[in-house]
Amino acid sequence: MDRWSRRNTRDAILIAVTCFVLPLLTIPYWPGFGDGEPASLAHLQWGLLLALAMLSPHKLYFRIGYLSLLLAWCLQLLLRAPEGTALSLLLRSLPLYAAMYGWTVLCAHWMGWPRPPEQARIRQRDIVPFGAIAFVLYPLGWALGHALVNGLFSAVSPPNLLDHTLQVGFSRFFGVLCLTLPIVLYFTGRHEPAPIPSRMLWWEWMLLGGYSMLLTALLWALPKQGEHPLGGLIDQRFMLAALMVWAVLRLPWRWSAPLIAAVTMLLVYLVGAGTRAGLRTDALHLLQIGFEMSILQQLMVLTLVIGRDNRRAIARLAQESRRDGLSGVPNINALRHDLAHHPQPPAEIGCLGIEHLDNLMAGYGLPAQEALTAAIHDHLAPEVQAYTLGMGRFALVPRAQDLSWKALLARIEHFEFNLGESQVRIEPHLGVCPLRDNSQQSLDLALDAAYGAMQAARRRGETAPVFATPGLSDPAALRAVLETHSLALSLLRRRQLELHLQPIRRLSGGAASMGEILCRLRTDDGRLLMPRDYMGELDASRGVVELDRAVIETLLAWMRDHAATLPYQRLTVNLTGRSLVSENFRNWLLYQLDIFPGCAERLCFEITERAVGGSLAQVRPLLDGLSQRGCLIALDDFGTGMQSFERLQQLPIDLVKIDGTFVRNVADNPRDRDLVRAMVAIARAYQAETVAEYVEDAGILAALEELQVDWVQGYHIGRPAPLSTLPAAAGSAA
Structure with missing residues (x-):
């Protein structure tokens, strides 16, 4: 009392x-x-x-x-x-x-x-x-x-x-x-x-x-x-x-x-x-x-x-909506609320990105991410108010107008996150953008620009803050990319894809006995989306696995229906890196080849050195399974990587596709000619045949024939055409 x-x-x-x-x-x-x-x-x-x-x-x-x-x-x-x-x-x-x-x-x-x-x-x-x-x-x-x-x-x-x-x-x-x-x-x-x-x-x-x-x-x-x-x-x-x-x-x-x-x-x-x-x-x-x-x-x-x-x-829910549900750190809703009630907005706003957060979650679990988010917020509290944007991204509002962003980044770099007996160092990237006023529109524009600057710092490996400048990040372009990516996924899942084929001809013979399968996506209004329109974003996500599955499903069904009239000995199909390391995809592909008899002996799967990367142990079971079923394996873009020759030794490679950067000028550039000659010799040392891409005129074709390349591919040999016209096209080429 x-x-x-x-x-x-x-x-x-x-x-x-x-x-x-x-x-x-x-x-x-x-x-x-x-x-x-x-x-x-x-x-x-x-x-x-x-x-x-x-x-x-x-x-x-x-x-x-x-x-x-x-x-x-x-x-x-x-x-x-x-x-x-x-x-x-x-x-x-x-x-x-x-x-x-x-x-x-x-x-x-x-x-x-x-x-x-x-x-x-x-x-x-x-x-x-x-x-x-x-x-x-x-x-x-x-x-x-x-x-x-x-x-x-x-x-x-x-x-x-x-x-x-x-x-x-x-x-x-x-x-x-x-x-x-x-x-x-x-x-x-x-x-x-x-x-x-x-x-x-x-x-x-x-x-x-x-x-x-x-x-x-x-x-x-x-x-x-x-x-x-x-x-x-x-x-x-x-x-x-x-x-x-x-x-x-x-x-x-x-x-x-x-x-x-x-x-x-x-x-x-x-x-x-x-x-x-x-x-x-x-x-x-x-x-x-x-x-x-x-x-x-x-x-x-x-x-x-x-x-x-x-x-x-309602007030409690509004307060809770301004906090991250896992870490308790203020979120983007809190940022909008605080700026709307701030008498004088800050001159600049920052966007902080923490890299490799997915590795932290994989190694220590979700509680580690929550603890790290809260620890970074507390560590920055004396100088900035940090608002989490999710997955290691923070919006930073300085408490003083004379804040040094460079000193703040150095402070973050020296931060050590203690998790049990382990000490974790973080890799930060920082983007900064001026803030015009505390209106909603100004905040959104500044956040977009600061986020774009942070992404630029991450791509370039910058160790200093990157300040947003005109042209550094175009939100409209990013939205267009996202829309295209979503459209591509939608078309894939509805199987609105159209397979095209580009012939591959053996130099020692006249007929084109192989062809590379190329994928186009047909939109609802009849337009064709080319790979350059959608592959960039798909390649950074699981969408490429869906793409590979859709192409193979469509191709195997077509081969089954046209088994008697198929004029080519082999059809080559590209496999992306995410598909190569996916255990689920491996099991699915080998099962599909087993239930479509006679198809495996007429397929060749192309892989790139970049797709293999450091996942050789995960890739090898799939390639061995394909070889055992009679498929050929082609190493695409040969010569562009540092480990191209090593891959010939490590993997069951049947074909080596020489990258077009060495082929375009082979008729006029002695250095390119010597490189192609060396690649042909190395491929034959490993019992592999060679394929030259981007053969666009007769001069290039004559030079490749002199260098004893086995196969040629390019617009001079044949342009891509829909798979539905394959028998007629093949007959005319013969």
């Missing part, structure tokens, strides 16, 4: 005065049961005391209020009781008041109050327990206590005792109805805004005016309950409640709670006033009115609570 302060003393005095004065404020009515004497319909002081028992941060508040109320009751007893009966009444009632002290505290405890300050708010699940305990158990306990005390210690007749018991129960019920829930609502939510804080539209004003006019007309036209001019509100209490629901939706809680209390007390007063003119006031009717009013009040409070909870849930 906090130490008692001067403010606590002031609050205690205010509570004591209020509890002393409230018993003087009565709402008289003439009950239809008993002797007909007037009584008080609502004892407001008991509603206040129950609210104090629920809210009091200091138990002394409730004790002071209860003692003040007891003193007020004693004073009234001394002034109003018949001479000689005051002392007996006092002694008879003190046990009841002592018991009701504990009963009030117990009821508050059953409702889950008082609560710590951080949890002191009305929740949705509090409404039903409040209705059951505050509106039923609490008044019932008072009524039973009064009946027990007076039945044991007085000579009241049973009918009169029952009437007095009902009056006590009703007075406590309506006292709680008027004050308890509105007071708790006010002190736990007085800083809450309106559930609908926006300004009212014109049609809302018209609807409100029409509804108010209708309510006024009903009050004027219909018979009134009693002589009071507002007596008709009792009958129209549901219309009034609908108007109140609208009001609590539009008003802050600090106004809604007093309004609920005021309207409730007005209706209770009108019930009491109506009894003077013959309003039905038997116990069942009072119980019906009280039950309806309690339900309506709880519905209004529930409306406020649901609105508050929805607003907080």
